[in-house]
Amino acid sequence: TRPTHKNFKGIEKTVFGRGSFDQLDEILAPHRAENEGYFVFLVDNYFKGKSLESRVPVHSEDLTYYISVEEHEPTTQQIDELRDKILATRGLPSGVVGIGGGSIMDIAKALSLMLTNDGSSTLYQGLNLIKKPGVYHVGVPTISGTGAEVSMTAVLTGPVKKLGLKCEWTVFNQIILDPDLIASVPRNWWFYTGMDTYIHCIESENGRMNNAYSHAFAEQSLKLCREVFLGNQSGQTPENDEKLMVASLMGGLSLTYSEVGVCHALSYGLSKILGTRHCYANCLIMNHLADYYPEGVAEFRQMVAYHQIDLPQGLSAEWSDETLTRMAEVSYNLPHMWLHAIGPHWQDVITIDLLKDLFRRL
Ligand code: NAD
Ligand code: ZN
Numbered sequence: 001t002r003p004t005h006k007n008f009k010g011i012e013k014t015v016f017g018r019g020s021f022d023q024l025d026e027i028l029a030p031h032r033a034e035n036e037g038y039f040v041f042l043v044d045n046y047f048k049g050k051s052l053e054s055r056v057p058v059h060s061e062d063l064t065y066y067i068s069v070e071e072h073e074p075t076t077q078q079i080d081e082l083r084d085k086i087l088a089t090r091g092l093p094s095g096v097v098g099i100g101g102g103s104i105m106d107i108a109k110a111l112s113l114m115l116t117n118d119g120s121s122t123l124y125q126g127l128n129l130i131k132k133p134g135v136y137h138v139g140v141p142t143i144s145g146t147g148a149e150v151s152m153t154a155v156l157t158g159p160v161k162k163l164g165l166k167c168e169w170t171v172f173n174q175i176i177l178d179p180d181l182i183a184s185v186p187r188n189w190w191f192y193t194g195m196d197t198y199i200h201c202i203e204s205e206n207g208r209m210n211n212a213y214s215h216a217f218a219e220q221s222l223k224l225c226r227e228v229f230l231g232n233q234s235g236q237t238p239e240n241d242e243k244l245m246v247a248s249l250m251g252g253l254s255l256t257y258s259e260v261g262v263c264h265a266l267s268y269g270l271s272k273i274l275g276t277r278h279c280y281a282n283c284l285i286m287n288h289l290a291d292y293y294p295e296g297v298a299e300f301r302q303m304v305a306y307h308q309i310d311l312p313q314g315l316s317a318e319w320s321d322e323t324l325t326r327m328a329e330v331s332y333n334l335p336h337m338w339l340h341a342i343g344p345h346w347q348d349v350i351t352i353d354l355l356k357d358l359f360r361r362l
């Protein structure tokens with residue numbers, strides 16, 4: 001049979017270093033003549049009124065949106081409305097710049113694609129459904145861990161699915177990794193989002209898709225995670241911010257060339273049904289997966305204890321049988337993750353009842 005190894009496009013350009021954010025204007029300059037000759041900046045609302053606001057290189061013709069990501073994760077409706085508004089007022093922009101965490105970066109990636117693809121973004125949730133390349137898009141992470149800066153997906157919650165717009169054109173043309181930007185992340189978010197990287201690596205490593213290429217990224221990312229989250233050199237320091245930024249990128253590359261597993265499959269169920277945020281949901285679940293990832297979970301618990309992170313227990317007491325069933329169905333419906341984590345006979349092992357029992361542990 002014909003081999004089916006993954007053949008993926010990476011980020012075109014990457015700049016890494018303290019203060020590199022101030023190179024953004026220069027980086028955008030050669031692209032400013034494209035399309036209608038203006039840029040769209042999407043900035044996490046956290047930065048409104050902060051010193052970064054005055055450093056965003058907005059020209060008079062540009063559009064800037066400060067977007068709050070507190071209420072919910074990015075939705076298909078949010079992308080469609082933003083796209084319609086932008087096209088109606090100014091036409092096709094030269095490019096889109098997303099400055100924020102996984103939420104803002106996914107909004108920037110999705111917007112770039114939806115500016116050139118007709119109809120609702122719900123039509124394109126899945127693999128390779130997008131018809132045309134999007135506009136030039138730049139990602140500037142301000143919180144590290146999801147790997148959204150490097151991944152080929154833009155995760156959107158729609159009326160039916162929580163699923164990414166996933167294709168080669170989703171990948172950023174340019175990213176700017178400036179570790180200074182993540183210094184202000186609140187401690188709990190720093191931990192949850194950082195743990196997303198740690199979990200990406202544990203899951204990528206423990207499954208049949210793992211290979212020498214994905215392993216090399218996971219190994220390095222795990223080493224950096226241990227430096228950032230374990231022991232007396234750990235914590236939010238300038239040096240650790242640099243390490244975490246690189247760990248996030250490498251964790252993302254590892255899972256791109258392998259796959260995520262049990263924790264992410266359950267996490268999607270929890271997020272889709274109850275709206276629990278991705279990284280936090282992963283932490284709630286990882287705590288109870290010692291049967292699947294004994295070493296990873298033991299180390300995860302060490303990190304939780306070291307940083308005195310409070311992970312609530314007994315949540316499932318509030319959930320009806322129907323809620324548990326709906327969560328289990330969302331999780332069950334991620335065959336690529338189960339195939340990776342459990343193997344080709346995963347359906348003999350993973351059942352709706354077993355998934356409901358796993359959710360009952362929470
Ligand atoms: P986020 O973007 O949702 O932000 C979390 C919180 O941190 C927000 O309150 C935000 O305002 C705040 N914040 C961000 N930067 C800050 C800073 N420098 N200082 C202070 N506060 C700051 O966080 P996230 O965890 O990075 O992203 C989660 C999203 O990423 C979810 O929507 C999830 O679906 C998505 N995701 C995407 C991928 C992918 O590959 N595309 C992978 C995993 C998760
Ligand atoms: Zn994740």
